[in-house]
Amino acid sequence: MAAFHIEEADRPHMVRLLIIWVILSAIGIVAVLQINYPPYDESIQGQDQASTLKLLTALATPVFIGVVMMILYSAIYFRRTTPELVDGPPMLGNTPIQIAWVTISAILVLFLAVVGIATLSSENVAQLVGAPGRSIGGGQTGSGTTGEENKEIHVQVIAQQWYFTYRYPDYGGVETTHLYLPVNHPVELHVTSLDVIHSFWAYQLGVKADANPGVDNIFHVTPQKTGGFQVRCSELCGLWHGHMVDSEGQVVSQSDFDTWIAQQQTDFETIAKAVPSYAPYYFPLPLTKGS
Amino acid sequence: MVVSERRLSLPNNPITGIVLAIPAYFFGVWLGTLFGLIDDQNTGVILGYLFATVAFLAGVGFLNYPLERLFGWRVTPISDPAENRGIGRFLRLSLDHKVIGLQYLVTILLMLLLGGIGAMLIRTSLLVPDASITPPGNYIPLIGLHSVMMIFITSAVIVGPFGNYLVPLMIGARRMAFPRLEALSFWVVPPAAVILAAATFWGGFPTGWTGYPPLSEQASQGMDSYIVGFTLIAVALVTSAVNMLATIIGLRAPGMTWTRLPMFVWGIFTTSILGLLAAPVLAAALVMLAMDRSLNTSFFLASNGGSNYLWENLFWFFGHPEVYIFILPAFGIIMEIVPHFARKPLWGYRTGVVGLFGVALLSWFVWQHHLFVSGIAPVLRPFYMLSTELISIPTGIIFLVTLGTLWRARVWFTVPMLFCLGFLFNFLIGGISGVFLSDVPTDVTLHGSYFSMAHFHYTIMGGEIFALMAAAYYWLPKMTGKMLSPTIGRVHFWTMFLAFNSTFFPLFIVGLLNMPRRVSTYDPALVGLNRWVTVSAYVLFGSMVLFAANLIYSWFFVSRPALANPWHARSLEWQVPTPVPARNFDRVPVIVAGPYDYGIPNARPVADLGGIVGVTGGG
Numbered sequence: 001m002a003a004f005h006i007e008e009a010d011r012p013h014m015v016r017l018l019i020i021w022v023i024l025s026a027i028g029i030v031a032v033l034q035i036n037y038p039p040y041d042e043s044i045q046g047q048d049q050a051s052t053l054k055l056l057t058a059l060a061t062p063v064f065i066g067v068v069m070m071i072l073y074s075a076i077y078f079r080r081t082t083p084e085l086v087d088g089p090p091m092l093g094n095t096p097i098q099i100a101w102v103t104i105s106a107i108l109v110l111f112l113a114v115v116g117i118a119t120l121s122s123e124n125v126a127q128l129v130g131a132p133g134r135s136i137g138g139g140q141t142g143s144g145t146t147g148e149e150n151k152e153i154h155v156q157v158i159a160q161q162w163y164f165t166y167r168y169p170d171y172g173g174v175e176t177t178h179l180y181l182p183v184n185h186p187v188e189l190h191v192t193s194l195d196v197i198h199s200f201w202a203y204q205l206g207v208k209a210d211a212n213p214g215v216d217n218i219f220h221v222t223p224q225k226t227g228g229f230q231v232r233c234s235e236l237c238g239l240w241h242g243h244m245v246d247s248e249g250q251v252v253s254q255s256d257f258d259t260w261i262a263q264q265q266t267d268f269e270t271i272a273k274a275v276p277s278y279a280p281y282y283f284p285l286p287l288t289k290g291s
Numbered sequence: 292m293v294v295s296e297r298r299l300s301l302p303n304n305p306i307t308g309i310v311l312a313i314p315a316y317f318f319g320v321w322l323g324t325l326f327g328l329i330d331d332q333n334t335g336v337i338l339g340y341l342f343a344t345v346a347f348l349a350g351v352g353f354l355n356y357p358l359e360r361l362f363g364w365r366v367t368p369i370s371d372p373a374e375n376r377g378i379g380r381f382l383r384l385s386l387d388h389k390v391i392g393l394q395y396l397v398t399i400l401l402m403l404l405l406g407g408i409g410a411m412l413i414r415t416s417l418l419v420p421d422a423s424i425t426p427p428g429n430y431i432p433l434i435g436l437h438s439v440m441m442i443f444i445t446s447a448v449i450v451g452p453f454g455n456y457l458v459p460l461m462i463g464a465r466r467m468a469f470p471r472l473e474a475l476s477f478w479v480v481p482p483a484a485v486i487l488a489a490a491t492f493w494g495g496f497p498t499g500w501t502g503y504p505p506l507s508e509q510a511s512q513g514m515d516s517y518i519v520g521f522t523l524i525a526v527a528l529v530t531s532a533v534n535m536l537a538t539i540i541g542l543r544a545p546g547m548t549w550t551r552l553p554m555f556v557w558g559i560f561t562t563s564i565l566g567l568l569a570a571p572v573l574a575a576a577l578v579m580l581a582m583d584r585s586l587n588t589s590f591f592l593a594s595n596g597g598s599n600y601l602w603e604n605l606f607w608f609f610g611h612p613e614v615y616i617f618i619l620p621a622f623g624i625i626m627e628i629v630p631h632f633a634r635k636p637l638w639g640y641r642t643g644v645v646g647l648f649g650v651a652l653l654s655w656f657v658w659q660h661h662l663f664v665s666g667i668a669p670v671l672r673p674f675y676m677l678s679t680e681l682i683s684i685p686t687g688i689i690f691l692v693t694l695g696t697l698w699r700a701r702v703w704f705t706v707p708m709l710f711c712l713g714f715l716f717n718f719l720i721g722g723i724s725g726v727f728l729s730d731v732p733t734d735v736t737l738h739g740s741y742f743s744m745a746h747f748h749y750t751i752m753g754g755e756i757f758a759l760m761a762a763a764y765y766w767l768p769k770m771t772g773k774m775l776s777p778t779i780g781r782v783h784f785w786t787m788f789l790a791f792n793s794t795f796f797p798l799f800i801v802g803l804l805n806m807p808r809r810v811s812t813y814d815p816a817l818v819g820l821n822r823w824v825t826v827s828a829y830v831l832f833g834s835m836v837l838f839a840a841n842l843i844y845s846w847f848f849v850s851r852p853a854l855a856n857p858w859h860a861r862s863l864e865w866q867v868p869t870p871v872p873a874r875n876f877d878r879v880p881v882i883v884a885g886p887y888d889y890g891i892p893n894a895r896p897v898a899d900l901g902g903i904v905g906v907t908g909g910g
Contacts, residue, residue: 020852052732055361060723074697088700093639105687109680117673196506203805210665214593217666234739234807283594
């Protein structure tokens, strides 16, 4: 194409750059694909995030290598060699190259956006038809999941300064101090707060959801491996924010979960009268602000 | 008209300002305690800070002119810059844009020292994983002070010193459009810094720079420092922005067409549009927060019918354009300096301007990417993901224009050029990591972790501060009349570049490995990485000390007077003598060519200066 006429003087530089770029990018992509990306694979959602992270890193590698090469190449080959000041060739711009650059970056960006939106919407569609929850975030509306087989377990996460507690409305609103989840069972998390904004972060499960007072923030998770996980607050919430950590979260088998929840229900009966009955969110009394 | 002979006879200087501010503060506290609706001191402290600021400004001399006009007294002329050459002019109210630029420079460098010491204390605390060096009661106020101080600095560090000094010189004007407004935009900064630092006396504030309620309503009186200090910075942003826009639109010399405007001026122009529109939103949100804390309103309290989402939306509607307020002048600096040392015309001038405007426009449509996990409007998440990723297109244009300018150039490797290349490398990493955060699924893991902290330090420190250093080595010879030592400069660059990357790159990994921001206790498994980062941070601080040493060494110990045009640059600011004459130009220059026409046969000098024989490079 005539528009893409490349000047004679540019050709050796371009060929050299292209060859180095292809080689280094190939090495770079192979290298970054070897990494095991967090948050690993304890839940379906975490696995999705890890694979997206892998895809983004693989795409970013050639871009990063290309631009860094251009910088280094200019620094090495386009350095002034004469002691006195000389002007370079008066190149004012090249419209086809600029259009090509913008087009390529637009394609990359739109590809990323399409992948991201597809991931999100497949999760939402899966949720609407009641498939095992792949959704990462439902916001403030419930799922309306159907089907007895994969009925989601509802867990309410209550954050307050400076710890989390959990209520299981499907089991009589029992409140516990550690989060136990059965493996291979979709869970609908309802995150709320009693005072300031917190953020419920279960790193290994790939869940992070802000806990806002007066808001029922809904996220979904489906653990697929048994094991422990850590819960911590990831939104600055005051003095002991850094200590708002609980490393005793557990993903357990269904039978272990049933045993555990029965035990919790027995324990809970003694204090049930002192605890408010289950609600989407709570306003602790008094209703005035602290200061 | 009879002009009264009466006049204000108060000596106008900062000392008078401080003397007036102290009683004004206590008067405000007393008044607030008298009328405060809640039984605490918030009302008093807020009023005290406001009264003290107004009294300080009055003492500096801002009320003279309006009062004199109001009562028909004789108007005291602010002394003509030509008759006012002593060092004292930097310590008083001055309407000379060159004096204001240098006042800004020194003030902001001192603030930078404070913010930097804060960063060193934070890193020292993180040498151990268990908060035994700094208990949370000290650590959380410390990060609050560091973050807000740095936000103050980065909002103004390029526009303040370099924008005020250089924009009139670059467009061929003798002054800014509104000199009093320009002076005001500087003189509110010292009170803002003092008020912010005063939070320490109340135990600091616990919220970091985001100030999320209800935590900020629960906080002690330290929070009032955040509210008033930040409001003053919003005032500085708006006054500076409106002034820059009026100056660039209205005071360009004949022949300074829009296509001959230097790229640095374009950077200031676009950033001023953002500042003018974004800062009022912040001010409004801060007033609402102040009312919640003092008048018992409930804008942000869910328990009384408000919503913390309102604050989050207002804050980030300001907060995201704010980060482009930081970076657009930096883009301008890079595209300005690179052609002069590549000795080539800017490769795609119009494309570069489109890039700047593209970033400025898109920055209004992305703010909810800070709120992907907050629970706000899940259906909008794909939109904000797309709009955020789209910003990489105009940002890519900035890279394209710069790299195209370097292509087959005759690069002169000066210290400013080194910092420009360092900027490109750092901002590339900052930009790419931004794409990771813009993607909703990965953001769930990365949000609020050290990954995002490393990301914005790469863009702000690796980007804006590296551009600032390029600007300092490039323009300070014109502004101060002294060359900075290039040898120290090179050592400074390499130390800063290596230490910066060695400090912040590991923090991406720390973030991926589950370390949240703003905690003084962390997983003991990460102690090795954190210690490495802390040692690198010390070296980084050392490199900044090296910069300060270079300034002091060049200014006070070695007299290396700068030539009028040490870089043999074509652009207009280098064609005036050094030191710059009081009125900049003997007569209004007539611009006859673009600033970057290097290597173009028979290119004319950039301007007809009428009498002053400048040095014109190129040709």
